[in-house]
Amino acid sequence: MSQQLTNLESLRSALQSAMADDETVVVFGEDILDPYGGAFKVTKGLSTAFPNRVFTTPICEGAIVGMANGLALRGMRPVAELMFGDFITLAADQLINHAAKFPAMYNGRVTLPLVVRTPMGGGRGYGPTHSQSLERMFCGVPHLSVVAPTIFHDAGKLLRAAIASDGPVVFIENKLLYPLRQQLHSTATIQHDVLDPEAEYPTVRLRNFGAGDSADVTLIANGGVSRFLPSLLERLADEEIRLQAVLPSVLSPLPPIAPLAAAAADSGRVVIAEEGIATNGWGAELAARLYESCMGRLACPIVRIGAMPTVIPAAKHLEDEILPSETTILNAILKVLS
Amino acid sequence: MSQQLTNLESLRSALQSAMADDETVVVFGEDILDPYGGAFKVTKGLSTAFPNRVFTTPICEGAIVGMANGLALRGMRPVAELMFGDFITLAADQLINHAAKFPAMYNGRVTLPLVVRTPMGGGRGYGPTHSQSLERMFCGVPHLSVVAPTIFHDAGKLLRAAIASDGPVVFIENKLLYPLRQQLHSTATIQHDVLDPEAEYPTVRLRNFGAGDSADVTLIANGGVSRFLPSLLERLADEEIRLQAVLPSVLSPLPPIAPLAAAAADSGRVVIAEEGIATNGWGAELAARLYESCMGRLACPIVRIGAMPTVIPAAKHLEDEILPSETTILNAILKVLS
Amino acid sequence: MMIASPNSFTITHQLAEHFYAQMLLIRQTEQQFLELFAQGKLNGTVHTCIGQESSAVAVVNAMDTQRDIIFSNHRAHGHFLAYCGDVEGLLAEVLGREGAVCGGIGGTQHLHAGNLYTNGIQGGIAPCATGAALAEKMKRSGAITTVFLGDGTMGQGAVYESMNIAALWQLPILFVLEDNGIAQSTPKQQEHAGDLSTRAQTFGIQTFTADSFDVLALHQTTVAAVGLVRQQQCPAFLVVNCYRLGPHSKGDDTRSPEELAAVEQRDPLRQLELQIDPEQRQLIQQSVQQRIQAAVQDVLGRPFISREGKE
Amino acid sequence: MMIASPNSFTITHQLAEHFYAQMLLIRQTEQQFLELFAQGKLNGTVHTCIGQESSAVAVVNAMDTQRDIIFSNHRAHGHFLAYCGDVEGLLAEVLGREGAVCGGIGGTQHLHAGNLYTNGIQGGIAPCATGAALAEKMKRSGAITTVFLGDGTMGQGAVYESMNIAALWQLPILFVLEDNGIAQSTPKQQEHAGDLSTRAQTFGIQTFTADSFDVLALHQTTVAAVGLVRQQQCPAFLVVNCYRLGPHSKGDDTRSPEELAAVEQRDPLRQLELQIDPEQRQLIQQSVQQRIQAAVQDVLGRPFISREGKE
């Protein structure tokens, strides 16, 4: 099997191919021109290949997304980059009161094929305003999708799906995943399959045990925390704990609940993990839905793991205490097992 | 017993007394000067009484809250009004990356006594950008409180508590509650008591049955939907259905879960209602927490009621179909009872 | 362009009548709204442009409505009617009846027809319009984009972000400031430092100013501005001094009687009326009145729109 | 004010030495940061103001640091050190050690000491500073507020919203534009239409410009601007043309060697050095070096800060 791409390479080549395939795709953002190629280099090479369709913008996140809205209304497929996900607050009005409103409030008579890509997450010591995972703010906004690849998804394919979609999508890229290689296939220990291969934004399932067995624990997780899974799955396999990890790639609207609920009920023990704060997070809605669907079939309460509810410190050792880690997830798994 | 104040009167007199009692209280917002006195008239009379501490601002919601942040850092107690709650998206960055960050990221060495008051909610035919209940976006933001009176709370007292608080508070006023009279005492049918009278933002409990009995159903609700309760409690009393309604006034961080869970477990049947969209709403976190705390003690899944997940139409009859009503709550109650 | 043609006299004459008919249509449609509101048949809110119709008519008629694009705000009935004349669709929209241009969902503040888009968030349309202008420039459609902003809305930072980008990238967009000197209840002097008509200068955007009192002159200025935008593929800023004769929305006017009397003197419709041949005028008045009466009757007879089939 | 005093020669001389000491302290502290970063002892990011120290020193020294207020941004070490000189507190902050000014939580971009506040969101501090200026005006403290903004940050609408309010309400605030001609990797010409130094004109805000190359002249200009703000209780806009000698943060400089060589020629520290008596210069250099070495040693010897006791 050929060496897998990194998340970053996958995203970058998706942008390249999307622009090559469709000349209505235009890309915007701060500092995205070559040779710099963007703060996280996802757009590197794009402006050289498509000089007339890649725009470096002034620093004005609101107008970046606003402009993208106008382009989308007029038949283009804008892909806007916000340099850090923390700045999405500045575009909240354009996302909520414009992008997500136009098609519905004009009674479906316009489409709004917009993608806002942005890196979220901590772990790099960037401090309180450059480390958050704010996608939760946009989960549940009607007519807006929130998509986030894990390392077990083909990030580029998801991005292509988002670009092909006729509605607005907030596309979350976790900073720490960029350099990691995508893991799209099974390994000796880890069974990799896709619950809904036909879905626009599919859900991946990973198991550290054979197909015949049922899981001891179900972990439902998204985005950045997926980086802990290869080690976690191996480690639990060693201890003969059967873990199944279910990884949706669309955070909002949630994918159909039945397959997730089936997976949850299969083990009766569930952990939900995300990098953002768990309180009122993505996992809150998911947990509520799972409880609804699994009434009487859960052996114990769902444990939700996320960042502690405070600011994310700049000092690395303090940051580590705030953000979820392999250990906090492992402990949650052991907790639901006990 | 003397005639109760309307919600509007209560809020207005709280602003008056807060300004009279503390000269660091300053009030800002669009069109708030007399004789106009603000779009919803909550600030009416203030600029006449305190001409030097009431400021009508240009139309710039971001800077309104930003300025308030600066005032708060410098020892004032700003109360900013956003004319419609829908515009809070424009202040999201100032609330999330400034107000909620400064005290914690400066390691507790500053306080930020800010109140952002804003009317949320529909039912007036104002259409997609003037009718939303967006408080859910700010629920779960660390170091930020979200407070919302019901008609069973002393709205003015809550506002005074918010003004007295040393951290930032988003204070949600439901438009349709403004003209309604506060109901702060028991009536022939409705037992009114406060679960935590000492709390800064107390939780009210209403029961249409005597103290000895336990409830058939527990409804946990907030803000605007409280207006349906007087009729609902009466109606269910007629049908001999014992309803207890639990109404927190602080939406985030949630009040201690134990008393809410006790109320939920008491009946084993729970409905959660809010005017905002239920998906990823205030009720999602609440439901998840109740399930956690009431494991095995709920007779059936919690039903969450909120606005349908779409834009709020301008046409009144269409709007009525989207927003929660007495009927949708009643139906949810009947559903959990069946 | 028409103005400069050889038979300019007749054409100006025709133009005046054409403008008069449109302005009257707007005025009377909005008066209907207020009446329907008073009768309880219309819910929510309406922001009428009574007194400002000439701005809508002068500007929109300077555009190429086959291809050009308009973004507008809460006070958009005039822009909408000058653009497409669909009285029935608009009436149905605000009354929630079948045939509503946005299915009764948008209502008065959130309208869409052809290339016209409105939204109720002050300032938010400025970057959207800027993006639309970029789209058309990239498509080489030759279309320009016009965005209508009020004086109060010049308080929003989004406007300056947009102007900067529009000038930096030389986008074909006309920023139209309808300066009626008031925002809801607040006079301009309490909202703005300095002179609003200089706000685009720092970005190197050429500024045009005119008064809405004289619709023909305003039109001529707009034609020049539109010509610049289209030919040079660059932004321009058009400041229209105008007068809000009515309340902000309904009945919420706190201006003094003197102030109201003063703006009343600046009614462009009455002013234009004087320039129209009385016979013609009567014909136009009759036709507009019939049109509107028929539309109201038609639309009120339609069933309320249903949500069926919508998710 | 000092400048205009009778013994202006000696005092200018003393001022130059004072400024030189501060600028050198800033320069060498930041060089330490880069070194510590290279050694893997410092995580995250640092935006050094290498080459721009004179702006920090000239502006902050024109203020009354006992009462005046400073808001700054991601590139704030210079402002911080010129304001309070707390090398140890700053070092501890970026190294996460005991004694950190913000408990290691804020880190390089989120600093607070006395009346100085920084944040890492470009533009967001402008309205905060405006509010602070209003607070001080209401309190009649006589304090003024200075807010530091970069040229790139002039793209944010929040800046214009703030200028409008500051001018409308005549607030004692000095907007300082540190125009180093670049934002991260993007040259000013790709970020802005028109001339940045005219951006405050439309609001009627008086504008001062100076070059950071000559710290004494810049200081003099700032003293005038501060004097205006304090005496007239009104806003002013100070444009400081300056030069970023180093990368945006660490190693991310894509400027050409020629460009870098050109800015290298504009190092205000080297320029000032020429004006200082060699003996004095050596004394200052030694003292600064000792100070920093001692601080680094001290701070690196401290334990990592703990979260205990924090919620």
Ligand SMILES: Cc1ncc(C[n+]2csc(CCOP(=O)(O)OP(=O)(O)O)c2C)c(N)n1
């Ligand atoms: C973001 C936002 N803030 C506030 C409002 C409420 N509002 C609607 S119209 C208006 C006044 C607008 O004044 P101006 O821009 O001068 O336009 P005019 O009403 O005079 O046409 C205000 C404050 C809004 N719709 N959007």
Ligand SMILES: Cc1ncc(C[n+]2csc(CCOP(=O)(O)OP(=O)(O)O)c2C)c(N)n1
């Ligand atoms: C709202 C926001 N957008 C983007 C950034 C990322 N960023 C940090 S510094 C910077 C460039 C700022 O340029 P300028 O204002 O000229 O200041 P300089 O770095 O030159 O001092 C950018 C884009 C940010 N911190 N905040």
Ligand SMILES: [Mg+2]
């Ligand atoms: Mg106006």
Ligand SMILES: [Mg+2]
């Ligand atoms: Mg710069």
